């Protein structure tokens with residue numbers, strides 16, 4: 001049994017939330033919003049320099065005095081200095097690592113590229129006590145959390161969703177599909193739909209007004225299982241109590257806001273983006289073309305939902321019924337959409353499990369490797 005002294009550090013810096021902890025733990029012990037705040041003006045926080053950064057919950061505590069930015073958007077790092085600020089915050093302020101040397105596992109989204117991988121290695125090896133890193137794709141890691149090596153991983157995160165076929169631990173590149181919609185877009189849609197009730201909410205600065213809407217979204221939204229039937233009904237309004245007093249009522253907004261996952265154009269988005277069911281369908285068709293119908297059928301028995309936004313009730317049932325409709329060569333019982341427990345932490349948990357496997361030992365990049373061969377050494381280890 002591993003303990004803290006010999007376990008690895010797992011760091012999943014998502015667009016919305018940073019998830020971190022030791023590999024011997026079952027779930028991440030550190031979870032905070034991936035936000036960076038800087039003072040609005042010189043005198044707003046006495047004794048604090050203008051370029052000082054506040055990270056995650058520290059930033060939230062000083063919300064009225066800061067301007068905010070998100071170092072990661074749609075899975076892509078926007079500002080490396082801020083990203084490193086998040087990493088430092090995790091290691092020094094949250095986990096308070098005191099060991100002389102340690103390894104870090106950094107699961108990577110499908111959107112990552114060669115430059116990002118090298119930059120991560122460069123930045124992380126600037127931390128003197130880090131002596132090895134393990135960069136790996138998040139999709140096989142997420143499946144590993146549920147004891148699986150093959151499956152169609154459907155991830156619905158903060159601002160990006162993706163569909164990734166994984167066969168015996170390997171990603172089928174041709175089958176990767178992405179959609180720039182996640183929980184933050186559902187929250188924005190809910191906010192727009194609730195504009196009638198806005199006066200109650202207008203006392204909050206924009207960012208934290210979003211925070212309240214996000215909490216409402218997580219608590220009260222759901223996905224229609226049968227759009228034709230359910231869209232004609234009006235659910236009993238649910239009341240949400242605001243943290244500062246007062247209430248707002250949510251009715252049809254509860255299912256209309258999440259509907260953008262399946263119909264991105266519902267409220268005027270003109271980007272012609274495909275819905276979640278369509279990217280899944282394309283991914284399965286790509287698999288069928290590249291690996292044959294039997295392999296595609298076998299993966300359709302393991303369509304696995306992960307990511308925080310996949311917690312919305314109704315998603316597994318709706319996705320299954322959409323796929324049955326879109327894929328006539330598959331019968332209803334040939335598609336199984338799984339929504340396992342603790343799927344919001346699947347990437348982190350799978351990374352924690354894989355970190356200590358003998359079979360992944362060769363995939364770590366050591367400090368010696370990095371110093372000898374330079375940052376591009378990470379590609380040799382990245383599958």
Ligand SMILES: Nc1ncnc2c1ncn2[C@@H]1O[C@H](COP(=O)(O)OP(=O)(O)OP(=O)(O)O)[C@@H](O)[C@H]1O
Pocket residue numbers: 013014015016017018074075109156157158159160161182183184214217218219306307308309310311312344
């Ligand atoms: N119970 C819930 N119901 C619906 N959505 C939820 C729930 N809990 C969290 N979320 C949403 O999940 C999102 C965060 O999920 P996750 O941590 O998987 O994303 P991320 O890794 O930060 O982002 P990404 O993978 O897009 O880079 C947020 O948008 C949040 O509002």
Ligand SMILES: [Mg+2]
Pocket residue numbers: 014015157158307347
């Ligand atoms: Mg994520």
